[in-house]
Structure formats: structure tokens, C-alpha cells
Amino acid sequence: MAPSAYLWLALAAVYFLLPLYATLDFSLKENKAGTPCCTLSNYGWVIHNGDFWHTIKISFLLALETVVISLLLFVPTIYWVHLKVPRLRPVIAFMALIPFVVPPIVMVVGLLRTFKGTPHWYYAEPWGFLATAYVILAFPYMFFSLDAGFRAIDVHTLTEASQSLGARWTTTLFRVILPNIRAAALAASFLTLAIVMGEFTIANLSAFHTFPIFIQYVNESQGFPAGALTLLSFLITWAAMLSLLLVGRKRGARGAVIAGAR
Amino acid sequence: MLGAFQDKNDHATFSNIRLLFDHPYIDAYKTSIEISFVTALLGGLFGLLVAYAAIREGTPRVVRSILTTFSGVAANFGGIPLAFAFIATIGPLGVLTVWLRNAGWDPSAHGFQLFSKTGVEIAYMYFQLPLMILVIAPAIDGLRREWREAAANLGAKQWQFWRYVGIPVLMPSLLGAIILLFGNAFAAYATAYSLTAGSVNIVPILIGAYYTGNVLDNPHIAQALAFGMFVVLAVMMLLYIPLQRRSARWTR
Amino acid sequence: MSYLELENLHRDFGTVKALNGINITLGEGEFLSLLGPSGCGKTTALRLVAGFDRPDEGRILVDGRDISSVAPNRRDMGMVFQAYSLFPNMTAQQNVEFGLRIRGRHKHERSQRAGELLELVGLTGAGDRYPHQLSGGMQQRVALARALAIEPRVLLLDEPLSALDAKVRVQLREEIRRIQLELGITTLYVTHDQEEALAISDHVAVMYGGVIEQMGTPAEMYTSPATPFVAEFIGTMNRLEATIVDGGAGEVEHAGMRLHVDAARGRRTGERVLLLIRPESLELEARTNGAAPNTFVGEVLTQTFLGPVTRVKVSGEHTSLIADMSTARAAALPVGAQVVARIPSEGAKLISLPDDGPGLPVLDPDNP
Numbered sequence: 001m002a003p004s005a006y007l008w009l010a011l012a013a014v015y016f017l018l019p020l021y022a023t024l025d026f027s028l029k030e031n032k033a034g035t036p037c038c039t040l041s042n043y044g045w046v047i048h049n050g051d052f053w054h055t056i057k058i059s060f061l062l063a064l065e066t067v068v069i070s071l072l073l074f075v076p077t078i079y080w081v082h083l084k085v086p087r088l089r090p091v092i093a094f095m096a097l098i099p100f101v102v103p104p105i106v107m108v109v110g111l112l113r114t115f116k117g118t119p120h121w122y123y124a125e126p127w128g129f130l131a132t133a134y135v136i137l138a139f140p141y142m143f144f145s146l147d148a149g150f151r152a153i154d155v156h157t158l159t160e161a162s163q164s165l166g167a168r169w170t171t172t173l174f175r176v177i178l179p180n181i182r183a184a185a186l187a188a189s190f191l192t193l194a195i196v197m198g199e200f201t202i203a204n205l206s207a208f209h210t211f212p213i214f215i216q217y218v219n220e221s222q223g224f225p226a227g228a229l230t231l232l233s234f235l236i237t238w239a240a241m242l243s244l245l246l247v248g249r250k251r252g253a254r255g256a257v258i259a260g261a262r
Numbered sequence: 263m264l265g266a267f268q269d270k271n272d273h274a275t276f277s278n279i280r281l282l283f284d285h286p287y288i289d290a291y292k293t294s295i296e297i298s299f300v301t302a303l304l305g306g307l308f309g310l311l312v313a314y315a316a317i318r319e320g321t322p323r324v325v326r327s328i329l330t331t332f333s334g335v336a337a338n339f340g341g342i343p344l345a346f347a348f349i350a351t352i353g354p355l356g357v358l359t360v361w362l363r364n365a366g367w368d369p370s371a372h373g374f375q376l377f378s379k380t381g382v383e384i385a386y387m388y389f390q391l392p393l394m395i396l397v398i399a400p401a402i403d404g405l406r407r408e409w410r411e412a413a414a415n416l417g418a419k420q421w422q423f424w425r426y427v428g429i430p431v432l433m434p435s436l437l438g439a440i441i442l443l444f445g446n447a448f449a450a451y452a453t454a455y456s457l458t459a460g461s462v463n464i465v466p467i468l469i470g471a472y473y474t475g476n477v478l479d480n481p482h483i484a485q486a487l488a489f490g491m492f493v494v495l496a497v498m499m500l501l502y503i504p505l506q507r508r509s510a511r512w513t514r
Numbered sequence: 515m516s517y518l519e520l521e522n523l524h525r526d527f528g529t530v531k532a533l534n535g536i537n538i539t540l541g542e543g544e545f546l547s548l549l550g551p552s553g554c555g556k557t558t559a560l561r562l563v564a565g566f567d568r569p570d571e572g573r574i575l576v577d578g579r580d581i582s583s584v585a586p587n588r589r590d591m592g593m594v595f596q597a598y599s600l601f602p603n604m605t606a607q608q609n610v611e612f613g614l615r616i617r618g619r620h621k622h623e624r625s626q627r628a629g630e631l632l633e634l635v636g637l638t639g640a641g642d643r644y645p646h647q648l649s650g651g652m653q654q655r656v657a658l659a660r661a662l663a664i665e666p667r668v669l670l671l672d673e674p675l676s677a678l679d680a681k682v683r684v685q686l687r688e689e690i691r692r693i694q695l696e697l698g699i700t701t702l703y704v705t706h707d708q709e710e711a712l713a714i715s716d717h718v719a720v721m722y723g724g725v726i727e728q729m730g731t732p733a734e735m736y737t738s739p740a741t742p743f744v745a746e747f748i749g750t751m752n753r754l755e756a757t758i759v760d761g762g763a764g765e766v767e768h769a770g771m772r773l774h775v776d777a778a779r780g781r782r783t784g785e786r787v788l789l790l791i792r793p794e795s796l797e798l799e800a801r802t803n804g805a806a807p808n809t810f811v812g813e814v815l816t817q818t819f820l821g822p823v824t825r826v827k828v829s830g831e832h833t834s835l836i837a838d839m840s841t842a843r844a845a846a847l848p849v850g851a852q853v854v855a856r857i858p859s860e861g862a863k864l865i866s867l868p869d870d871g872p873g874l875p876v877l878d879p880d881n882p
Contacts, residue, residue, distance in 0.1 A: 005315035009325065012312045012391070016336060019388065022350035022357040023343075090503040093438065097445050097495045144442040145397050148435040151510075152404025184400035190334025191396060198338040215343065227350070230343040234335055241331040408599040411566055412657075414587040416613035416664060426612065430603040 020231065027227030043228045051214055052229075059211035060240060062126055063196035066134040067189045073135065074142045075185065079177055082150045083159060089147070096143040099136055107133060108205045126208045133202050138192040145191065149184020153177075190241050197237045291490060293379060298447035301386040306440045308387075309394025310402075310432075316395075317402050330399065333392030340389055340450065348385045386450065390443050397442060401435035434510040441502050445495060516575075517542040517700050518563070518668055523572035525558055532558040533569070534724040540717075543698040545691065547711035550721035551747070556704045559721075560672050563702060565589050576667060592661030593670040597677040599657055600645040606632065606656045607641030613664035631659035634693060651682040658690065662697070669694065669701040675710065683707075687714050708748050712736065720744050737792075742865060745790050750825075752796070752835050754789040755867065758782065764859070769832035773808050773857060777864040786867045793838035795861035798826060801852040810835060810855045814847055828855055 027043070046052055081088050099107075111133055158180065162172040178185065200212040211233065218229050315321065316329045339347075352358050362368070405428060413423040429436070518540040525533040533555045540546050548556035561567045563574055565586030573582045581589055592613075600609050610628040619627075632641055635655040645653055654674050661669060671690070675683045691714040694701050705711050711718050712732040719729040720743070728740040739745035745753065756768035764779035765772055768789065775789065801811065812830030824844035828835045835855050847853055 002315075002318065002320050005318060005321050008308075008311045008315040009321075009329075012308075012315075012329075015391075016332065016388070018358060019344075019347035019351045023347045025357055026350050090499070090506065093441070093502065094496070094499045097441070097499060098492075140442060140445060141393075141397075144438050145400070147438055148397055149400035151435055152400050181400065183403055187330065187334070187396040187399060190331065191337055191393070194334050194338030198340065226343075226346065230346060233343070234339065237335045238331055241334045242327075245327060245331055406598050408595050408597075409601055411564075411586070412593065412595060412599040412601070412660075413612070414566075414585075415564060415589075415591065415593040416660070417587050417590075417616045418612075419587060422616055426615075427601045427603065431601075 020234065023227050023231055027225075027231055043232070045225045046229050046232055055209060055211040055214040056236065058126060058209065059197050062131060062134065062210065063193045063240075065127060065131050066138060066196050067192045069131065070135050070138050070142050070192055071185060071189065074139070074146060074188075075178065075181075076173060078143065078146045078150060079155070079173060082147075082155050092143065093147070096140040099140055107136070108202055112206070126203075126210065129206065130203060130208050130210075133206075134192075134196050134199065137199065137202070138188075138195055141191040141195065142188045145184050145188035146181065149181040149187075152184075153180045186245065189244060193240060193244065194237055197233070197240075291494070294448055294491075295494060297379060297383055297386065298444045301383055301390045301447045302440050302443035304383075305387055305390030305394045305443050306436065309391050309439075310398055310436070312391070313395045313399050314402055317399060319407065326399075329395060333395045335392075337389050337392040337396060344385060344388055348381070348388075352381075352384070386447055389450075390447060393443055393446060394439055397439040398432070398435060401432050405431060434506050437502060437506050441498055444498060448491065448495065516540065517544070517577055518702065519573075519575040520559065520563065521573045521575065523559065523562060523569045523574070525555075525562065525567065525569050531724050533562075536572070536721075536724075536726060538719060538726070538729070540700055540702065542700055544716045545694055545701045545703065545714065546717045546719060547703045547705055547715040548719050548721055549705060549708055549711040549747075551706055554721040555724040556706075556721050557672055560670055560702060560704045563668070564591060564593050564670055590664070590666055591668045591670055592664060592666035594654065594657045594661050594672065594674045596673045597650070597653075600653055600660075602645050605642050605644055606637065606648065606652075609645070609656055610641075610660045610663050612660065617664065627663055628659075631663050632656075634662070635659045636689070650678045651686055654678065654686065655689075658693070662693070662699075667700065669699050671701070671703045673705055676706070683710070690714065712748070720747060722747075738863060739790065740865065742788055742867070745788070745863075745865065750793055750836060750838075752789075752791040752793065754791070754833065756787055756789050758785045758787060761785075771810075773862075774859045775857075775862045775864065776860045777862060781864070781866075788865045788867050790863040790865065791835075791857055791861060793825065793836045795858060796835060796837040797856040797858065798828065798837045798839055798843075798847060798853050799856070800847060801854050806854070806856060808857045808859060810857075812853060812855065814849050814851045814853055817844060817849060828853055830855075 078092075081092060111129065115129060115132075155177070158176050159172055162176045167176070198212055199210075200216055203210045203213055204216070215226075215229055215233060218226050312329070316326045348356075350356055409427050409431075410423055413427055418426070516539040518538075520536055520538040523533050523536040524531075536555070536559055538546065538559075548559060550556050558567070562569050565581075565584065569582065573580050575581065576589075600606075601612065604612070607625075607628050610631055611624040614624040614627060628641065629638070632638055635658055637652060637655050637659070640648065640652060640656075645656070648656065654677075657674070674690070675686055678686065687710055703711070703715065712735070715732060717729060718732055718735050720727045720735065722743050728735060728744045730738075735744065735748050739748060739751070742753075745751050754768050756766040756773070758778055758781045759765050759767045759772065761779065761781045761783050764774060764776055766775055766778050766787065766789065767773070773789075778787070781787070805811075810828070810830045810833060812828040812833070812835070815827045815829045815834070817827075818825040819841065820838075822841060823838050824841045826837045826839060826844055826847065828837060837855060
């Protein structure tokens with residue numbers, strides 16, 4: 001492995017792991033400040049908390065839902081743009097920045113007003129209302145990730161090859177294009193998953209009981225378990241992603257294929 | 263959005279907009295833009311380096327998987343937990359701070375403060391870097407090995423390859439990624455808030471202040487602020503479009 | 515006087531021995547092809563010469579100097595890859611100029627040289643196009659021009675024509691050879707297409723399983739293959755397993771028939787051999803009564819029209835043979851005709867088969 005590669009990866013590792021270690025260090029202390037290491041009581045508290053499991057499940061499912069909807073929505077769209085109307089790309093990029101600008105409260109109010117007439121199941125459960133909000137929130141990340149992915153492959157050639165072999169649009173999309181942007185799609189999915197698992201403001205303002213809400217509650221009410229909770233949430237989200245990765249690997253074909261190389 | 267142009271009595275006016283150019287608002291914009299810019303560029307640069315290190319041949323594939331999944335989590339690690347982690351690391355009693363002090367070098371004596379713009383920037387990198395890594399990785403995949411080899415064969419050193427082939431080819435994606443990072447930082451609120459309890463003056467915090475009722479003079483100011491954010495991002499996009507077109511003129 | 519020398523090269527990838535002791539010598543200005551099927555190690559060898567990989571054992575020498583540890587960007591060799599090697603963000607002209615730019619040549623000089631080379635490869639006027647605007651053949655021409663622009667000591671080509679269509683392939687290979695002769699540049703060429711190798715090389719080295727099976731001029735390789743693999747790989751060949759019955763008189767026995775073969779003289783009785791007969795050496799005639807020596811009796815199974823020549827497949831009791839004859843004559847022997855095939859005694863070659871060997875390597879049973 002190249003020496004410069006070692007260098008950068010090592011530096012990255014230090015930067016990323018140090019704060020986590022610091023949190024770990026903190027979390028192993030008892031409820032009083034200044035006690036020496038090491039106790040697992042904080043972790044015990046978290047794990048035995050029913051709310052913990054309840055909210056994690058909700059957030060995780062919500063995240064999956066958001067990912068699926070986002071992919072279904074954005075992949076064909078971006079594919080279409082790249083293929084047929086590349087001129088629209090900057091326009092969509094612009095639109096993709098809008099979610100950044102809109103303060104969460106505005107989004108909640110706006111969405112509430114928009115969906116006033118919708119049925120109760122959409123409105124009151126997180127699966128409808130919150131998922132919509134999160135899809136919007138995930139849009140910028142989805143767009144820029146997928147855009148980079150689409151740029152790296154030869155969309156035209158792949159599409160034409162597929163069509164000349166008699167495939168319909170759907171077949172081309174799912175069997176040809178999707179496997180080739182696997183890396184980008186996975187990246188976009190990870191980002192979305194993390195966004196949902198960490199999004200607090202909107203969930204709070206619209207009064208849903210998600211995992212970040214729980215974390216916030218713990219942070220405000222009791223300091224020490226907060227550290228443990230932070231780490232646990234980090235690890236759990238990471239595990240969720242690894243499982244996503246494995247699923248993606250098992251089902252799909254291998255990632256970006258570079259023709260001509262051995 | 264329209265509320266930005268209304269005054270206390272809901273009459274149309276530009277006074278809110280004009281106010282934006284006064285302190286503290288203009289400072290807030292300056293700070294926001296600076297933080298976003300710095301972390302976008304640095305995040306872009308280091309993100310590219312780390313991503314390339316993980317993806318290039320010679321590095322075991324598992325490294326890439328670990329980095330990608332970790333980045334996915336880290337990219338959204340923000341708000342209180344992130345602030346908390348950094349306080350625990352480089353805060354006044356942080357692990358690293360104590361360690362450095364024991365080794366003889368006191369950070370605070372050298373003017374380092376976690377609760378400052380620089381501190382916020384350092385903390386922001388924790389999600390900017392991973393974001394960059396995730397977004398740029400697919401583009402790096404698209405760098406054909408033949409190009410690197412052909413360049414070497416023709417006598418180019420590593421940096422020459424990057425300068426003439428690698429970076430130009432990546433540029434459109436790089437620009438997109440950096441814009442994304444900018445937007446990401448610009449809109450970030452929770453981390454800065456938790457880290458500094460509002461003492462570092464950035465736009466989202468100001469907006470938040472209005473909504474949480476801290477200063478409730480003119481509600482439309484908040485909307486004006488939001489509108490201002492919108493303008494900043496619009497300007498970035500206007501810069502992005504011609505840059506992107508220029509860098510991609512060799513594609514179809 | 516050797517200019518490029520590969521000395522006892524070994525390269526392992528895990529448990530796979532990609533190169534198992536390769537020795538090759540090229541004189542200055544010589545064109546040598548490494549020929550073989552996928553996986554035989556020819557590309558590995560080329561990449562070692564280019565410097566993209568290090569040998570586990572052995573050395574590479576250019577003009578007497580050992581360059582085995584020199585970095586690829588300092589070896590002063592020009593390489594043409596199979597495909598996709600042009601820098602997409604540069605025009606054809608800029609691609610060709612790249613090597614000169616790295617070497618710090620001035621704009622005017624670069625531009626002039628690039629123009630010369632583009633003209634040499636027949637692409638004057640296409641300099642401003644980007645790679646994606648060029649056809650496959652044109653791209654490879656640009657790649658060639660680019661490799662030659664730096665006036666390399668050695669030219670390396672890694673299956674440069676494999677990705678192109680047939681007509682372009684033939685045309686381009688002629689041009690590559692013409693340019694190579696004109697410039698007198700030492701060239702190492704890798705391909706799996708034996709017709710290509712035979713058509714344009716000074717020497718050919720057939721590789722299989724990481725070793726060189728045989729090396730020689732195209733004519734030598736064609737008329738006197740030294741191993742069963744080479745016999746199979748180069749051209750089309752009739753192969754008959756036989757046993758020597760009389761080494762003195764040169765007689766062999768195959769499928770119950772005695773054949774007189776000059777090449778069998780001097781061999782020891784009882785030895786297992788492989789009889790090799792080129793299709794064009796077989797004489798095919800309509801069957802008449804009476805049995806002549808050295809003939810097989812059979813029936814025409816298929817006829818394949820190949821332009822001026824027709825390939826006739828004859829099937830006998832124990833044997834199948836392929837004969838090439840002029841299309842006009844083949845018309846007289848349609849499918850189903852009873853024929854005799856005569857093997858001229860001097861037209862057959864012999865290779866010994868190891869007694870316990872695996873027999874003949876089967877490359878492509880449908881395409882003898």
C-alpha cells in the first residue's frame with residue numbers, strides 16, 4: 001500500500017477516533033464528576049431503557065422508508081436528466097440547495113399547511129408526514145452523490161447497449177444503470193440514513209417521538225448517560241450502514257465495472 | 263419568503279433587507295460564509311485525499327467499506343453529541359488538551375479556544391470531511407487506471423498526473439461536492455449552538471433566536487434573514503454553473 | 515546485438531505462476547510479438563517491461579543497462595494500451611503533446627511534433643477533437659502517436675487492436691508495422707490473434723501457462739511447430755496421433771493404417787508421436803478404385819467458403835481431416851462425395867508426445 005495512502009488514512013483515523021475515544025472515556029465514569037474509570041452503569045442504564053429501543057426502531061424504519069422513497073424518486077429523475085436534458089442539471093442542482101436554506105420551522109409550517117387536507121394516517125403517523133419532510137431534507141445529499149456517480153459512467157453507451165438488446169426502460173434502469181452507480185447510490189443512502197437517525201428539529205417541532213428526540217431528552221435531563229448514549233447511537237447507526245452495505249453487495253452485481261481492465 | 267419584505271405592520275418594505283447590512287446581521291453573514299467556505303474547501307481537499315487513499319489500488323477493499331460506512335454516520339453527527347465529543351477532546355478539560363498540557367504544551371496559553379470560530383470550524387470538519395468522502399468516491403472510481411499508467415509511461419510524476427488529468431477530470435464532481443459542503447455548513451445550526459451557546463454569531467443561530475423568542479422585535483426580520491441565506495446560496499449556484507460547464511466541456 | 519532483454523523473469527500472483535522463467539532478446543529495431551491465449555502471461559510480461567509491476571526474479575535490460583528497478587515514468591518507453599487510455603479532458607493534439615509537455619518542451623516545438631505525428635498516423639486535422647468524438651480506430655492511432663511523440667527507446671503495445679472491428683484491425687496493423695519500420699523502433703507487441711502476429715512481426719514468441727513454448731520467425735512457427743500447443747494455436751492443423759513402427763524406413767501407424775512419413779526417419783520404434791499436416795498440404799481427389807499409399811478414404815462432411823479457398827472437412831472411419839483447396843476445385847467435390855485424401859510423405863511434421871502426457875491441448879474444439 002502506498003505510503004501516502006497510509007499517511008492520509010492514519011491522519012483521518014486519528015481525527016475521527018479521538019473525539020469518540022474522549023466520549024468513551026467520559027461515558028465510563030459514574031454519575032458523579034471526577035470519579036476514576038471505569039464502569040458500565042451508564043451503558044446499562046441506556047440498554048435497559050424501554051424508550052431507547054422503541055424510538056430506535058421508529059427512527060430506523062423511518063430511515064429505511066426515506067431511503068427507498070428517495071431512491072425511487074431521484075435515481076430515475078437524475079438518470080433522465082443526464083441522459084436527455086443535461087442542461088437541466090444546474091437547475092436541479094440549484095433546487096437541491098433549497099432545503100439547506102429553509103429553516104426547519106418554516107418547513108414544518110409549510111408542510112403542515114400543504115397537507116392539511118390529507119387523511120389522518122398520513123398526518124399523524126411519522127411514516128407519512130415526517131418521511132416526506134425527510135425526503136426533502138435528503139434531496140441535496142441524494143442529488144450531489146448520485147450526480148457524481150452518473151458522471152463517472154458512460155450513461156449513453158450503457159443505455160444504448162441495453163436498448164439495442166431489447167430492454168425496456170425499467171429493465172435498463174434496474175439491471176444496467178443501478179448496478180453501475182451502486183457506489184453513489186449506497187453513499188446517498190448512507191447519508192440519508194444518518195440524516196434521519198440524527199434529525200431533531202423537525203421531529204421536535206412536529207411532535208413525533210423519534211430517536212434523536214430521546215437523545216435530546218437524555219442530554220437535558222441527565223448528563224452522564226448522554227455520553228454512553230451518544231456512542232451507542234453512533235455504533236448502532238454504523239451497524240445499520242454495514243448491514244445496508246452487505247445487502248447491497250449480496251444482491252447487486254459488483255460495483256462500477258471498468259471495462260478493459262483485468 | 264414574502265414575509266421578508268413586510269414590516270411590523272405587514273406593510274411592504276425594504277427596510278428589513280436594509281437592516282441586514284447592519285451589525286449584528288452582516289457579521290453573522292460574514293461569519294457564516296467564512297466558516298462555510300473554509301470548511302468546504304478544507305473538507306473538500308482532505309476529503310479527496312482520504313477518499314483517494316482508500317480507493318486506489320494497493321489499499322485493501324475493506325478499508326473503503328469501513329471508511330464509507332463510517333463517513334455515513336459521521337456526516338450526520340452533529341448538534342449536541344458532536345459538540346459534546348469535541349468538548350471532551352479539545353475543550354478546557356478535554357482528553358487531548360490534558361495530554362498536551364502534560365507533555366508541556368498548553369493550547370489555551372497559545373490562544374486556542376474551542377468556543378470560537380476556529381473551534382466551530384474544527385468541529386464542523388467532523389461532518390464535512392465524511393460528506394466529501396462519500397460524494398467524491400464514485401467520481402474517483404471513474405478515474406481509469408489506464409490514464410494513470412499512460413501518464414506514468416509518458417514520463418509524468420504523480421503530481422503531474424493529478425494536475426493535468428486527475429483533477430481536471432474530477433473537477434465537475436469536485437465543484438458539486440464543495441457546493442454541497444458549503445450549503446451543509448451554512449445551514450448547520452445545532453452544532454454551533456451547542457458548542458458556543460450562541461456566542462459565535464452565525465445566521466442560523468440568529469434565526470433560531472427569533473423563533474425561540476429571545477428577541478422578538480420584528481418577526482419579519484427572521485424571514486429576511488432566511489431570505490438572505492437564500493440569496494447567498496443563489497450566488498454560489500450562479501458561480502457554480504459556469505464553472506461547472508467550463509470544467510466539463512470535454513464531456514458529451 | 516541485443517537491445518531489449520528479458521532475463522529469466524518470474525512473477526507469481528499468490529499461488530498462480532504468471533511468468534515462469536521468461537527469456538527474450540530483441541535486437542534493435544526488431545518487432546517481436548508475444549502471442550498466446552488469455553492468461554498465458556504475455557500482458558504480465560509487457561507490464562514488467564513497462565514498469566507497472568516488479569518481477570519476483572529476473573532482470574530487464576535495455577541497451578545493456580538493467581532497468582528492473584527504474585520507475586515507469588523514467589523508462590523512456592512508449593506504451594499503447596488496449597483501450598480507454600486517452601486522457602478524456604484533452605483533445606487529440608493535447609494528448610499527443612502530453613509527453614513533451616512533461617519534458618518541458620516549448621509550445622511551438624510541441625505543436626510541431628504533434629502535427630508531424632498526427633500526420634504519420636493519418637489523422638491530420640483531427641487534432642482538435644476530444645476522445646469521445648473519435649472512433650475506436652482513430653483513438654488508437656492517437657494513442658500510437660502519443661506514445662511515439664516522446665521518441666521512446668522501446669515501443670510497447672498491449673493488444674492495441676483487440677477492441678476494434680475486423681477491417682480496421684487489418685488496416686491498422688499494416689500501418690503500425692509500416693511506421694515501426696520507418697522509425698526503426700524496437701517493438702514488443704502483445705496479442706492473442708495469431709494471424710496478426712504472423713503478419714507483421716520479425717519474430718514471434720508463443721506463450722502458454724507462463725512459459726515460452728516456441729520462439730522464431732513467423733514462417734518457422736507456421737511450418738515447424740515445436741510443441742503440440744503451438745501446432746494447435748498457430749494456423750489450422752490436422753493432428754493425428756501415431757506410433758513409429760519403423761524408424762529406419764520412416765513408417766508410422768495411425769488407426770490401423772501405415773503411413774510413410776519422411777520426418778519419421780531416425781526415430782525409435784514404438785515412440786508416440788503427433789503427425790501434423792497443414793490443410794493445404796492434403797491432396798483431395800474423388801475416389802476411384804484402387805488404394806494408393808498414404809491415403810485416407812472418406813466422405814466430404816462440410817465445405818466452408820473462405821473466399822479464394824474453400825475448407826473441406828472429410829470424415830473417414832476413424833479420422834477427420836481438413837483440407838484447403840481452391841474454390842474451383844472444391845466445387846467438384848460437394849458434400850457427401852466420396853474422396854481420398856493423400857498425405858504427401860514430405861508434407862507432414864512430427865512432434866513427440868510424452869508417453870504419459872495429457873495428450874493434445876484442446877483449445878477450441880469447434881474451430882480446428
